[in-house]
Amino acid sequence: MNTADQETPSERKEFRRSGPHFADRITADGRDGWPVEAGRYRLVASRACPWASRALISRRLLGLEPALSLAITDPIQDERSWRFTLDPGDRDPVLGIAFLSEAYDARETGYPGGVSVPAVVDVPSGALVTNDFHRITLDLATEWTALQREGAPDLYPEEHRDEIDDVAEGVYRDVNNGVYRAGFAEHQDTYDDAYRRLFARLDELSERLSTRRYLVGDTITEADIRLFTTLVRFDAVYHGHFKCNRNKLSEDPVLWAYVRDLFQTPGFGDTVDFDHIKRHYYRVHTNINPTGIVPLGPDLSGWLTPHHREELGGRPFGDGTAPGPVPDGEVVPEAGRAV
Incomplete structure (x- = not known):
């Protein structure tokens, strides 16, 4: 008998989305060690990914383009993670890396989890700051207010x-x-x-x-x-x-x-x-x-x-x-x- 036939519904595997491993926040007061600062961070996103698209929309609505630079990955991943093959030389021109996993490794050597977008990377160190897709957009709306454009909407009143x-x-x-x-x-x-x-x-x-x-x-x-x-x-x-x-x-x-x-x-x-x-x-x-x-x-x-x-x-x-x-x-x- 197939082992699947012996499973009960409660025992059967189903898709579960893991929580963010790197959940540091970039805040106005820098309480996690990452203060809001124009030009310091780079948002890495895939236009294919719905979770990353949240950050793309929020950044655009709030006019944060001059303060938070953007890297767009190739929509096709391989076993080495999200790739920067849309850029000359197959490397992100700001971070100098070929794969987003390199920023994860710079933060935690041997990190065993998946490499996800959106991700915010600290440009000076090249290390990942956060991959918390839930929190990133909330913080863009509430913690980055000093760098938002004039006339930016309140997305989280x-x-x-x-x-x-x-x-x-x-x-x-x-x-x-x-x-x-x-x-x-x-x-x-x-x-x-x-x-x-x-x-x-x-x-x-x-x-x-x-x-x-x-x-x-x-x-x-x-x-x-x-x-x-x-x-x-x-x-x-x-x-x-x-x-x-x-x-x-x-x-x-x-x-x-x-x-x-x-x-x-x-x-x-x-x-x-x-x-x-x-x-x-x-x-x-x-x-x-x-x-x-x-x-x-x-x-x-x-x-x-x-x-x-x-x-x-x-x-x-x-x-x-x-x-x-x-x-x-x-x-x-x-x-x-x-x-």
Whole structure:
């Protein structure tokens, strides 16, 4: 008898996302030994990764580009971790490294865990500071205020933090992480549970957003950023690749309009690279897609169609303003953009 047949559901393995090993914080008072300082740190991100995309969006909305430099990795990893093969000489021009794992090694020799993005690296030492994807964006919003642009929005307003945290927790558990639980499930009941929780939460969010433009309050907050990074990938990869196929996002009128509204807001869609997204998921996850074939679809033209969400009111940036043009060198290549 197959050993899997003898397992009970509680004994069966399911996808679990490990917590950050390096959880130091960069703060205004430097209490962890890492003070906020313009030009000292470098954000390493992959445009393929939804967790890293949070940091890309927050950095852009807050206008932190001059203070926090950016390294974009190749969307295709190998056994040596995230690579800087998009840069001349296959090395990051600021850190001088070929693989992100080198910054991890500079922080802790022989670190046994995975090498993840987003990661913030201390430029002078070349050592990793943090890979805490949950905390990085919150600190950009609350600890880096002295270096934010004039007119930067408040992405984590104090009066709404409890509600933002509550909404974001459900989104993380059932949506952000839920698609992975479904996609990497090794047993039917694990997949079934993740699938049902995912679509139950999406239905709940659709109902919530049917009468309000944003998830919490009348402005864009951290909660919207966290939901957006999964929704923008849904039809391109999660629907087919991760078997989250009850319906496409584009078949839900509310969520499809909501995500298009955000996509068309400066700071969101201009950080999205659909080419990187598709090539990463379909070529790296060989256990799910052993042929490595990257689908040509879906059609991306719908992302720029009218959404009419402004009829619900709301002020995208609150008392602030929209970010300016994307800095030179950070524009998403044409191959990855919606047209």
